[in-house]
Amino acid sequence: MNANDPAVAVVVPVRNEAGNIAALVAEIAKALDGQWRFEVIYVNDGSSDGSEAELKRLMAQYSWLRRVRHKQSSGQSAAVRSGVTAARAPLIVTLDGDGQNDPAFIPAMLRALEAGAPRIGLIAGQRVGRKASGFKKFQSRIANAVRGAVLRDGTRDTGCGLKAFPREVFLSLPYFDGLHRFLPALVKREGYAIGYVDVVDRPRGAGVSNYGLFDRLWVGILDLAGVWWLIRRKKRVPEILED
Numbered sequence: 001m002n003a004n005d006p007a008v009a010v011v012v013p014v015r016n017e018a019g020n021i022a023a024l025v026a027e028i029a030k031a032l033d034g035q036w037r038f039e040v041i042y043v044n045d046g047s048s049d050g051s052e053a054e055l056k057r058l059m060a061q062y063s064w065l066r067r068v069r070h071k072q073s074s075g076q077s078a079a080v081r082s083g084v085t086a087a088r089a090p091l092i093v094t095l096d097g098d099g100q101n102d103p104a105f106i107p108a109m110l111r112a113l114e115a116g117a118p119r120i121g122l123i124a125g126q127r128v129g130r131k132a133s134g135f136k137k138f139q140s141r142i143a144n145a146v147r148g149a150v151l152r153d154g155t156r157d158t159g160c161g162l163k164a165f166p167r168e169v170f171l172s173l174p175y176f177d178g179l180h181r182f183l184p185a186l187v188k189r190e191g192y193a194i195g196y197v198d199v200v201d202r203p204r205g206a207g208v209s210n211y212g213l214f215d216r217l218w219v220g221i222l223d224l225a226g227v228w229w230l231i232r233r234k235k236r237v238p239e240i241l242e243d
Helices: 018-032 051-059 076-086 103-116 134-151 167-171 179-189 214-233
Strands: 008-014 038-045 065-070 091-094 120-128 163-166 193-200
Touching: 008 018, 008 076, 008 103, 018 038, 018 051, 018 103, 038 051, 038 076, 051 065, 065 076, 076 091, 076 167, 076 179, 091 103, 091 167, 103 120, 103 163, 103 193, 120 179, 163 167, 163 179, 179 193, 179 214
Parallel strands: 008 038, 008 091, 038 065, 120 193
Antiparallel strands: 091 163, 120 163
């Protein structure tokens, strides 16, 4: 790693979030500036609004802002993976691009990750005071309860976009669509501990939600069964004894 390379990459998947980009970029920079060398990687997941033009405008302004572009929308997990793969930094922070995840909590998450290294492989944000409709909160409670009962990952809010982890840990995980919803269970599967930081949820800045819950209900059930199978099939690598 070059001495001038960033220590932290903030990966932000977006689809049609033009109205939220500039404010969130400024907040991320404010949270990290002077504490870590950083890069911010926006993954434009097939946006059809002004997101691309807004990102180009801001990239001309900030040398640490980068963009990865999907030709067509491939989903949040694919967008996160594209951003992590493109990152130069060894530590990754992810957050949603709608402004509901407050970047002010990023330093606490990074400090917790660094303090717990190498035992901790993921710091997961846990939302408090969630700003969502009653129906969406109900969906999340049911989904988290079912997931927790099946996977026993100890995480009450796996849907929070704010997460911090080493890049190499993420890239070692089996990839599938929906991966981002099961990070705690999959990281634990690899033998790492999980840390948690309570984060205050905020209202969406502008626009409407692009990555919903209800439209993935049946796919999510299949994903849950697949992750359960992966965990059950995991075997320890045998220790080699030398003569």
